[in-house]
Amino acid sequence: MQLAGWGRFPRVDAELIEPPTAQAVITVLKESDEEGTLIARGAGRSYGDSSLNTQVLSSRFLDSFSSFDEGSARLRCSAGVTIDELLKVSIPKGLFPAVVPGTKQVSIGGAIAADIHGKNHHRDGSFCDHVESLTLALASGEIKVCSTKKNKELFHATCGGMGLTGVILDATVNLEKVPSVFIRSQAIATKNLNHTIEQLEALNDNKFVVAWVDCLATGDELGRGIVHAGNFTEDAPMEYVRRWGPSVPFNTPSLMLNRYSMSWFNNFYYWLYNRPAGEDLDSYDSFFFPLDSIKHWNRLYGRKGFLQYQFLLPEDTAQKGTQAVLERVADAGKGSFLAVLKKFGAGNSNLLSFPGPGLTLTLDFKNEASLFPLLDELDKIVIENGGRHYLAKDARLSAETFKAGYPQWAKFKAVKDKVDPQQRFSSLQSQRIGLTTAKDERL
Amino acid sequence: MNVLIIGATSAIAKAAARQYAARGECLFLIARDDKRLQEMSEDLVVRGADSVNSASLDLLQHDQHSQAIDEAASVLGTIDIALVCHGSLPDQEQAENDFAAAEKALDINGLSVISLVTALAATMKLQGNGKIAVVTSVAGDRGRQPNFVYGAAKAMVSTYLQGLRGKLLPHGVQVIDIRPGLVDSPMTAHLEKGALFSSPETVAAKIVKSIDGNRHTVYAPGYWRLIMLVVKSIPEAIFKRLKF
Ligand SMILES: Cc1cc2nc3c(=O)[nH]c(=O)nc-3n(C[C@H](O)[C@H](O)[C@H](O)COP(=O)(O)OP(=O)(O)OC[C@H]3O[C@@H](n4cnc5c(N)ncnc54)[C@H](O)[C@@H]3O)c2cc1C
Ligand SMILES: NC(=O)c1ccc[n+]([C@@H]2O[C@H](COP(=O)([O-])OP(=O)(O)OC[C@H]3O[C@@H](n4cnc5c(N)ncnc54)[C@H](OP(=O)(O)O)[C@@H]3O)[C@@H](O)[C@H]2O)c1
Numbered sequence: 001m002q003l004a005g006w007g008r009f010p011r012v013d014a015e016l017i018e019p020p021t022a023q024a025v026i027t028v029l030k031e032s033d034e035e036g037t038l039i040a041r042g043a044g045r046s047y048g049d050s051s052l053n054t055q056v057l058s059s060r061f062l063d064s065f066s067s068f069d070e071g072s073a074r075l076r077c078s079a080g081v082t083i084d085e086l087l088k089v090s091i092p093k094g095l096f097p098a099v100v101p102g103t104k105q106v107s108i109g110g111a112i113a114a115d116i117h118g119k120n121h122h123r124d125g126s127f128c129d130h131v132e133s134l135t136l137a138l139a140s141g142e143i144k145v146c147s148t149k150k151n152k153e154l155f156h157a158t159c160g161g162m163g164l165t166g167v168i169l170d171a172t173v174n175l176e177k178v179p180s181v182f183i184r185s186q187a188i189a190t191k192n193l194n195h196t197i198e199q200l201e202a203l204n205d206n207k208f209v210v211a212w213v214d215c216l217a218t219g220d221e222l223g224r225g226i227v228h229a230g231n232f233t234e235d236a237p238m239e240y241v242r243r244w245g246p247s248v249p250f251n252t253p254s255l256m257l258n259r260y261s262m263s264w265f266n267n268f269y270y271w272l273y274n275r276p277a278g279e280d281l282d283s284y285d286s287f288f289f290p291l292d293s294i295k296h297w298n299r300l301y302g303r304k305g306f307l308q309y310q311f312l313l314p315e316d317t318a319q320k321g322t323q324a325v326l327e328r329v330a331d332a333g334k335g336s337f338l339a340v341l342k343k344f345g346a347g348n349s350n351l352l353s354f355p356g357p358g359l360t361l362t363l364d365f366k367n368e369a370s371l372f373p374l375l376d377e378l379d380k381i382v383i384e385n386g387g388r389h390y391l392a393k394d395a396r397l398s399a400e401t402f403k404a405g406y407p408q409w410a411k412f413k414a415v416k417d418k419v420d421p422q423q424r425f426s427s428l429q430s431q432r433i434g435l436t437t438a439k440d441e442r443l
Numbered sequence: 444m445n446v447l448i449i450g451a452t453s454a455i456a457k458a459a460a461r462q463y464a465a466r467g468e469c470l471f472l473i474a475r476d477d478k479r480l481q482e483m484s485e486d487l488v489v490r491g492a493d494s495v496n497s498a499s500l501d502l503l504q505h506d507q508h509s510q511a512i513d514e515a516a517s518v519l520g521t522i523d524i525a526l527v528c529h530g531s532l533p534d535q536e537q538a539e540n541d542f543a544a545a546e547k548a549l550d551i552n553g554l555s556v557i558s559l560v561t562a563l564a565a566t567m568k569l570q571g572n573g574k575i576a577v578v579t580s581v582a583g584d585r586g587r588q589p590n591f592v593y594g595a596a597k598a599m600v601s602t603y604l605q606g607l608r609g610k611l612l613p614h615g616v617q618v619i620d621i622r623p624g625l626v627d628s629p630m631t632a633h634l635e636k637g638a639l640f641s642s643p644e645t646v647a648a649k650i651v652k653s654i655d656g657n658r659h660t661v662y663a664p665g666y667w668r669l670i671m672l673v674v675k676s677i678p679e680a681i682f683k684r685l686k687f
Contacts, residue, residue, distance in 0.1 A: 064485070065486045
């Protein structure tokens with residue numbers, strides 16, 4: 001069947017295997033053809049080709065909880081459980097995941113494999129910093145329980161390892177006690193990139209801080225945006241929100257998203273928040289997952305899909321590099337609806353985790369031929385400034401660019417070679433960025 | 444409320460059990476795989492079930508049925524709702540050519556269900572209340588070339604339930620026949636998924652709602668009633684040439 005990531009580019013013909021139990025996953029690993037390669041897939045919310053190969057093993061039916069200890073706020077569940085399902089059981093108990101991404105439709109396995117970050121990275125680190133332990137099925141079908149204490153090396157390779165060490169079967173995660181699931185936030189309109197960065201820093205003691213950037217603004221206004229900062233509030237309820245929203249039923253002509261509508265949108269968004277400072281009260285659902293209210297919003301980009309581009313620049317070059325990228329994008333007239341700027345805190349010991357101290361900018365672009373040379377140029381800027389790219393968003397990075405951004409890649413590869421000597425776990429992405437060899441080259 | 448679920452590890456049953464768990468009901472599960480029952484019980488407790496008990500049984504063993512129902516009744520106190528959900532989609536070619544295969548398919552999708560319903564009816568008659576919900580299929584509405592062995596078993600159950608419904612009416616017992624269309628579950632893993640496929644969760648939501656609402660014959664999702672109306676109205680002279 002045809003499979004793609006959230007960006008709907010690239011699309012491939014793949015055999016989708018959906019084992020009904022963890023035991024069945026092991027059987028698949030033991031019995032499947034040793035020559036063939038495969039990759040795990042969770043909810044398919046990575047944008048590019050991280051969870052694509054000719055054989056894809058879905059965690060869809062691994063969707064059970066095993067235990068929930070309210071006292072220690074610790075929950076154990078299978079890898080296919082989504083953040084949304086988790087929220088249904090955790091919120092009534094006053095608990096919330098320590099890290100959530102911009103959509104609640106990701107699986108726990110996917111959250112670990114990409115070591116995802118949220119709007120609170122500067123305070124709370126990334127998802128795997130709150131993973132107590134995980135169970136991994138290796139290529140041989142052997143089971144390994146990994147944590148920061150047990151099978152430590154394998155743990156640090158699996159967290160952020162994009163499914164290349166094995167199939168995560170289940171995990172025990174630490175949740176956080178929250179006073180309510182509502183967020184009181186403020187929004188500050190900024191004049192230019194310097195001002196935006198200044199505000200991100202000034203508001204750093206809020207739990208959640210993120211900026212939206214108007215990437216069509218140029219000249220003196222380049223990098224202007226809205227900085228949002230918020231905290232869970234005491235005086236609001238603790239309830240799971242069921243929101244109904246519209247759905248995009250089919251691919252819209254990609255013409256809908258053009259320079260003009262984008263420029264209109266960016267101006268409108270800026271205008272909306274460019275007002276005397278005030279406070280907003282949002283449910284967790286609208287604060288963290290605004291896009292989830294439009295089902296299949298990815299279809300808005302048309303049949304050819306779109307690409308997301310997210311990079312990190314270390315603190316000393318962050319301002320300069322971000323400025324250069326925004327200038328180049330504005331020059332090319334290739335604005336993006338969602339340009340998000342965020343200041344990360346310290347990184348962790350996971351070999352391929354994306355976050356680290358500095359600034360991260362996320363842009364998305366409609367898929368068109370003229371985009372690729374532009375992105376190649378942006379890659380250069382990012383690497384020259386000592387940065388790197390987020391694999392969960394990537395569909396096109398070269399092996400050189402990847403390796404330049406992730407100096408620990410060789411260490412990762414060494415761990416992988418130990419547990420998967422035949423390179424059975426491999427994605428289109430890992431083949432492209434040189435972490436595994438393409439199938440036909442192996443034979 | 445006390446809910447008994449038979450064939451509990453099926454994707455549709457699992458989704459229904461989760462919806463009951465979220466409402467805080469007491470559950471009793473019957474299926475053949477002990478390990479999965481254990482996992483499922485843990486899951487349902489985390490999801491809010493008041494209590495979860497289970498028994499494992501190969502449902503082809505008819506002689507064990509009434510004992511299993513008795514056990515469920517004694518653990519639950521009364522059985523307010525019984526959902527019968529097990530089934531198996533046989534290989535049509537094989538079932539057509541090898542009677543042993545057909546017999547097994549007719550048993551698991553037909554006879555075993557009737558045997559269980561017999562035991563449930565007896566228990567609920569004594570209770571003086573209860574609801575028996577059975578998952579059959581749109582495949583029972585008309586014999587079609589690709590799956591008529593399976594369809595014949597489902598039709599047998601549907602016909603049986605129609606008669607039983609009236610018989611149990613004076614005893615305060617409701618009988619609900621649920622006919623799903625195409626469901627994206629392990630049973631259909633080998634089929635290419637088109638637009639007519641529904642998720643087990645959607646079908647389960649319809650099941651739970653129909654049981655609450657005392658419906659009798661339910662298509663899940665509802666548009667299958669219309670589709671089957673069309674399928675049933677095709678004259679046999681034409682239908683016999685259709686391969687779908
Ligand atoms: C609207 C939107 C907003 C987002 N916001 C953020 C954000 O704020 N922060 C952020 O960090 N990310 C964000 N993401 C990206 C997303 O969090 C990651 O791509 C995440 O990995 C998706 O999880 P998934 O379950 O969909 O995994 P998939 O996309 O299916 O797979 C992603 C990777 O995980 C691996 N994987 C999945 N399951 C397993 C398993 N069981 N065992 C081993 N490997 C596995 C796959 O092999 C693949 O490499 C966003 C995505 C979307 C669509
Ligand atoms: N999927 C569809 O498109 C569809 C359409 C219409 C109707 N239905 C009906 O819906 C019901 C549920 O099916 P599903 O789609 O959820 O598929 P499923 O997940 O494959 O469920 C079938 C269940 O039946 C159980 N079963 C089979 N033989 C058994 C036996 N001898 N003893 C005990 N249990 C046995 C299986 O147990 P194990 O897990 O142990 O194998 C499994 O749990 C079935 O009655 C099916 O006919 C399905």
